[in-house]
Amino acid sequence: MTTDPRTLEHELPPDEELLPGEVRRPDHRSERPKRVAQTVAAARKVLEDEGPGAVTMRRLADELGIRAPSLYKHFESKAAVELAVIEDAMFDIGDVTHRAIREIGAMGPLLSLLTAYRTYCLSHPNLYRLATSGHLPRESLPPGLEDWAGNPWFVITGDPHLAQALWSFAHGMVVLELDDRHPPGSELESTWRAGAVAFERLAAQKQGDGSGWDA
Amino acid sequence: MTTDPRTLEHELPPDEELLPGEVRRPDHRSERPKRVAQTVAAARKVLEDEGPGAVTMRRLADELGIRAPSLYKHFESKAAVELAVIEDAMFDIGDVTHRAIREIGAMGPLLSLLTAYRTYCLSHPNLYRLATSGHLPRESLPPGLEDWAGNPWFVITGDPHLAQALWSFAHGMVVLELDDRHPPGSELESTWRAGAVAFERLAAQKQGDGSGWDA
DNA sequence: TGACAAGGCTAACGCTGTAAGCCATGCTAG
DNA sequence: CTAGCATGGCTTACAGCGTTAGCCTTGTCA
Numbered sequence: 180m181t182t183d184p185r186t187l188e189h190e191l192p193p194d195e196e197l198l199p200g201e202v203r204r205p206d207h208r209s210e211r212p213k214r215v216a217q218t219v220a221a222a223r224k225v226l227e228d229e230g231p232g233a234v235t236m237r238r239l240a241d242e243l244g245i246r247a248p249s250l251y252k253h254f255e256s257k258a259a260v261e262l263a264v265i266e267d268a269m270f271d272i273g274d275v276t277h278r279a280i281r282e283i284g285a286m287g288p289l290l291s292l293l294t295a296y297r298t299y300c301l302s303h304p305n306l307y308r309l310a311t312s313g314h315l316p317r318e319s320l321p322p323g324l325e326d327w328a329g330n331p332w333f334v335i336t337g338d339p340h341l342a343q344a345l346w347s348f349a350h351g352m353v354v355l356e357l358d359d360r361h362p363p364g365s366e367l368e369s370t371w372r373a374g375a376v377a378f379e380r381l382a383a384q385k386q387g388d389g390s391g392w393d394a
Numbered sequence: 395m396t397t398d399p400r401t402l403e404h405e406l407p408p409d410e411e412l413l414p415g416e417v418r419r420p421d422h423r424s425e426r427p428k429r430v431a432q433t434v435a436a437a438r439k440v441l442e443d444e445g446p447g448a449v450t451m452r453r454l455a456d457e458l459g460i461r462a463p464s465l466y467k468h469f470e471s472k473a474a475v476e477l478a479v480i481e482d483a484m485f486d487i488g489d490v491t492h493r494a495i496r497e498i499g500a501m502g503p504l505l506s507l508l509t510a511y512r513t514y515c516l517s518h519p520n521l522y523r524l525a526t527s528g529h530l531p532r533e534s535l536p537p538g539l540e541d542w543a544g545n546p547w548f549v550i551t552g553d554p555h556l557a558q559a560l561w562s563f564a565h566g567m568v569v570l571e572l573d574d575r576h577p578p579g580s581e582l583e584s585t586w587r588a589g590a591v592a593f594e595r596l597a598a599q600k601q602g603d604g605s606g607w608d609a
Numbered sequence: 610t611g612a613c614a615a616g617g618c619t620a621a622c623g624c625t626g627t628a629a630g631c632c633a634t635g636c637t638a639g
Numbered sequence: 640c641t642a643g644c645a646t647g648g649c650t651t652a653c654a655g656c657g658t659t660a661g662c663c664t665t666g667t668c669a
Binding site for chain 3: 235236237247248251256257
Binding site for chain 1: 526527528529530532540541544553554555556558559561562563564565566567569570573574575576577578580581582584585586587588589591592593595596
């Protein structure tokens with residue numbers, strides 16, 4: 180059971196509850212006609228349940244009780260269906276990470292963000308892989324979505340380069356874990372903590388002196 | 395023009411030239427019959443020049459002047475061809491990174507490793523993606539290859555978890571750069587440096603106190 | 610000389626995304 | 640009320656994919 184990000188919009192916090200540096204959730208580009216919404220929902224479900232190999236136009240059509248060519252009355256191509264799924268996934272990920280930096284627990288903000296990210300990604304492996312690998316047609320996404328989804332990393336570190344580095348670390352860890360690429364017997368909890376410590380120290384120090392990385 | 399890792403074996407340094415903690419280059423599993431070698435070479439060339447979409451059994455057969463079904467006299471499946479390419483790529487990457495930690499320049503060992511890794515990966519995008527994403531059938535690789543290829547990260551950091559975290563950072567940076575997933579206008583040099591600094595400090599400190607990450 | 614393995618070949622299957630064109634339904638303008 | 644048109648189904652079909660089955664030629668060796 181996955182939350183539909185489109186239904187969460189009314190739960191947005193008012194402006195005054197935004198953290199310093201935090202950015203508002205963008206609007207969806209447009210309402211989706213029923214058939215489009217059904218197709219995207221089916222695509223997401225089939226993808227998550229049975230993997231990318233199961234997501235074919237004929238299969239999606241089956242889920243709606245129609246024939247594959249009819250889908251082309253609603254989508255230009257299979258890539259367009261996938262893009263819509265990617266869009267939903269990015270809203271999902273943004274919701275999870277924005278929530279993580281607002282509700283920090285005992286482990287501190289940075290590890291809280293990393294843990295939330297990891298937990299979400301591992302429980303939606305196929306969705307995450309689809310959303311984060313391969314070319315992304317930026318101009319077809321709702322404006323501001325990408326920025327908003329990446330914003331928590333900046334809020335946490337207070338520095339654009341550190342944010343980017345931290346997110347890259349998290350992404351690398353997650354994809355390697357999803358593909359079982361870490362050496363067998365790895366103690367991944369410790370690795371996550373090691374990364375968290377490395378960036379935590381630097382972020383704390385960065386706040387103090389305000390120096391750059393170009394020396 | 396890419397170096398064939400199979401021809402470099404005689405350039406291995408003798409044992410006494412290994413750095414502390416460094417591991418010896420493993421042997422290849424077996425000699426490849428001529429047709430097999432030709433096919434793998436063609437696959438690598440087509441992949442690097444024209445992308446994964448161009449690597450089809452019919453296309454590879456074309457490169458050898460034969461028909462697609464004949465390839466199945468030499469390979470069990472297309473995946474077997476790809477696995478052989480992956481094996482070569484891992485030898486390549488291992489060679490590059492082992493060389494980087496032996497010939498450190500003015501920038502220090504950690505940034506030297508990161509820079510060498512980045513440079514190689516960016517100049518072989520399709521090869522790198524093939525070698526590092528998706529499921530890897532470990533049991534079909536030459537024994538020790540994976541360990542040897544990942545060994546430089548351990549040598550540089552002196553700690554398995556820090557090594558894994560650093561490599562994940564590098565991998566995340568590279569794949570996001572290859573797919574143009576970093577926000578437009580990113581100053582990636584600074585981001586690489588930020589990551590390098592974060593891990594460098596921790597590695598230096600780690601050598602000192604020998605504490606773990608489990609607190 | 611006969612047997613056999615190696616390595617080509619063609620034909621074909623089931624799958625994919627997708628184009629072309631037909632047809633029923635329902636809304637809307639004259 | 641009816642003509643026209645957009646919407647969204649449908650069938651048929653195509654090219655390309657990985658792969659299988661089965662045939663045939665060539666070279667090697669007993």
